[in-house]
Amino acid sequence: MRGFKDLVIDPWGAFSYKPAFRAAAEGRTTRLPVPTASSWVPEPERRRLAAYTVLAAYDSNQAAILLGEDGDDRREYGDASLVVDQTLSHMLGETQQIVIEGAEDSTAAQGREALLRDWAQAEHLRMRMQHAERTAVLLGDTVYLLAWSRTKGRPVLKTFDPGFYFPVLPDGALDADAYPERVHLAWEVPEDPSTGRKGTLRRVTYELGPIEDSGWRTYPWSSRPSDITCYLTDAEWDLDQVDRIGNIDALSLARARFRTNADGDVLNRLDLQLDFVPVIHVPNTVNGPEHYGQSSLLSVAQLLDDLAAADTDSQRASATTGSPIIGLSGARLPVDRRTGNPLPVEVEPGMVWPLGDNGQLSTVDTSAQLAELRAYVDALRDRLSVVTRLPASVMGTVRPSEVPSGYALQLSFGPLDAMVRSMRLAREAKYPLLLKMVQRLYQLGGVLPPGDNPRATIAFGAYLPADLSAALDLVVRGVQGGVLSLETGVRFLVEAGFPIEDAALEVERIRASASSSAPTQAANSTAEKEGSGQAA
Template identity: 55%
Template sequence: MGLRTFLTDAWSWLNYKPIMSATHDGRPHRSLAPALHATWLPNEAVRRLAAYKLMAAYDNNQAGELTALTGNEAAAERREFGDASTFVDTALAHLLGKSQQIIVPGAEQATDDTPAPEAVAAAEVQQRLRAWAEAELLPLRMQAAERKAVLLGDGLYLLAWDPDKQRVRLKTYDPGFYFPVIEDDADPGDYPQRVHLAWEIPEDPKRGMKPRLRRITYELGPITPSTRSHEAADGQGMRQPVGDGVGGLVVERGDRYNPGFGKIERTYPWAPGRMSAITCYLTDAEWPLDDLRHGHTLDELPLDKARFRTRGDGEVLHRLDLRLDFIPIVHISNTVSDGEHFGQPTLAKVMQALDELAESDTDSARASATTGAPIIGLAGARPEVDRVTGRPKPLAVEPGTIFALADGGRMDVLDTSHQLAELRARVEQVRDRAAVNARLPAVSLGTVDPSDVPSGYALQLSLGPLDSLVDSMRLARAHKYALLLKMVQRIHQAGHAEGWAAGPPLSAQIVFGPHTPTDRTAILEEVVRGVTAGVLSLETGIRMLQDAGYPIEDARQEVERIRAGRQPEANAEPKRIASAPAEAEADDVSE
């Protein structure tokens, strides 16, 4: 009967846009991204990349320009005033809070008189992680990755060991380069065993470079014998097994062959009591697009036509053993997984409201043009005649213009101010509706006059939807950042960095600061009463003050300062009490 297919997936909230299914086979329009029709691109990634391109257009006020490329010429006049970008930036600011701090549970107990070894170890790891975060500009990296996650639904971190700097390097990638190989029966929350980072490199005529495809692959697999870099006869870099001179192969230092299982095993620094037969391999190669045909998928590109890249230390990146039992990539999802590996952007459910808002702004701009320069009808006017053509000159209305009208002549002005007022009211109505559905109250967007808020309790109630939004977004990221900090510890151990002892990594987390204004005075009074009454420890009180926004950089150092300040008072207290009986005896003698 010609019915369209009803499609429901992680990006079905964009089905209402014809540009998302413009071709005969239901694929998105080519204007969303020319690379969408590349033969190497997985079919399951087409709609995801199209959604990314569309969301980026909304963020850059280019949605009308993108729509015009599909043949809708009227869309070129569309007015976009940055509402989508404002919503994204607001959600990002509340998500991250005023500060981000690395916390290792138990580190605050290292200031006790007789601290436990676990507390001392936690304090050392916390200090090292914070030093690493400062060196790697972690807050800036988080800003870049999290804005992608809020806008597109996904963000990406890549960790790599830098032997020159002797620390782990942290990079962020566009999620459009991220292509995990997910098995059909795999749980969406499971970590993939093979991940590709791939993108096309455009042609460079000046350097004589043809368009090519670059693919970086991380994959887990069995440990193989040792390999070394080798340059082939054609000058291409490759890796070949290392022989022992008698026809056998050599294993890496620290590895051993287990004849019972027929596998090579090794012990990793973070699991000293357990043998593992799994490692992570890195492959970084390029392919000319002319060498790729329709049968070549991203996961099965011909290696005989690849040009492998070389690392700074001379190692060819062709199944290079990283000596890790995990893939050093952390995928950030903006929403809690409910059966999908990828997340949804914050604007997913209000896209139609943003379109309606842009159309209302466009109509308002057109109405304001006729209000500021109204349409005037003249009857009985005598227009000036052009002496060259003999035709009447067009009339122009300017300040000080005088029209000579004949008897019975009149001037009529088209007043569109009423329609303009209605359109402006419509714009505010749609904006409020979009803010409500996006769970970004007007007070969080800064569009509410503080004097209009009757009380602090009413303000707190109005921020309820924002609290739930931030809680859900932080919940989706909590275990991902804990995993990232665990990887940082393990890679430092694998690189034999100074100070990073072998052993299981400690649990660490990134704590985001408060996202809404807090009553700091009330929290301070609560902490003072709780610590004085003995129902709260001093460490817990300091942590509460940190969460409230007090400028306390290190809870452990703050506890030490407080206790050091109390020590003189404690020493002076016995002297004052001891002098009391002597004063009483002096009073008795005088009597």
């Protein structure tokens, strides 16, 4: 078993070949800006934070420094960022719409759907989702935080970097669905020498625990009494006073300073009147027993390194091809009159060198090597397309005119379709959970009546090119033939990419238009019959 002691299989094991990652994960001094072993970060979390930093370096074209190089001569042309952006675009689809099951036939559900959509617009949900989901695709995880705002009269939504997220998972949790009952959001605030402010550690903690005063409470969303509530603690410590032996979950509150909210409440186990932790962790992938997800770049890290190296070599070869190396013999070169040494010779258009009888001029032709390097770069990009499951047409390396047929193009989207369905499956339970919390906060604020809340979710739109005319023809024939309901037909059009913002409202408009046109059609038919009789 010698050698297997260094084998660690976890969501970030693909970075084990990087010395900087291994050093940061082991707590040794490294060039990565992550806390070391002597800090408050728990040992199991170091690998995760180190991996987040490595992935961010790839996204910002700074991965060369992780290979032990200065990076001044390293070429990185944004391939990692392209993979992240294209994956994000197809995962989210063209639209993101809040829907409630059965809203087409229920006035109450339609009102609830309108309330959630108004909330989403007020909280810029689509913009926040773009930011949060890009973080999830890049780093493997993202975090949402909800809170009730008395000033705004609605729940407010924030997104957090997953590097600030430290859940205390239940002991023996073997399932990613095991919801933590204690969650820390923690980060360091660097010192500011100009103001004399010390470096601090801030920790915001949400924790479920027994109700301390009355012992029982009935929440608006449940008819059964509960003895559980959620406590909020927001504290900070000076970094030089943080217990270096303990971790984020074992910090002593004796030296902590507690913050206050806008209402003047001291945030030291403040009772939020909730029986849930208003923090939603969204993983990028389905990982079974793993709580954290995997980045879409993780499996192609070495491929991105090879592509950057090939681009660098190609750039160097192009320099010698454009400005070839020239050898001269038997030429009269200019001489420095003071030292008698030959002056440097520069190649310029129109320059003439007088050569002697046996003089020679030769150049080094590197165009063949440049062509080979470019072919190698193309091969690496093809491999990148295969491994990331992003077709060449999505990566922008194939022109639409080069595709042999639409059917061939559709077949090329097979791996992408499987990847998107898997990524959406990982989010299938998360966004309904977020909207459930939003409805419960509205109930807590008195905006919604007590009782059970309908299931709401966020429907992602189409992400593949569709034949809109064929989809419309299919729906028309299906509805007229009685094999499709009008509601199903409208939802099919929404999924195909038609600009329908509200499926329920669109159904009402179609029915209203049909009912108003029915008398006109009947009158026209009667007039035609009467005209026929008179003519006869």
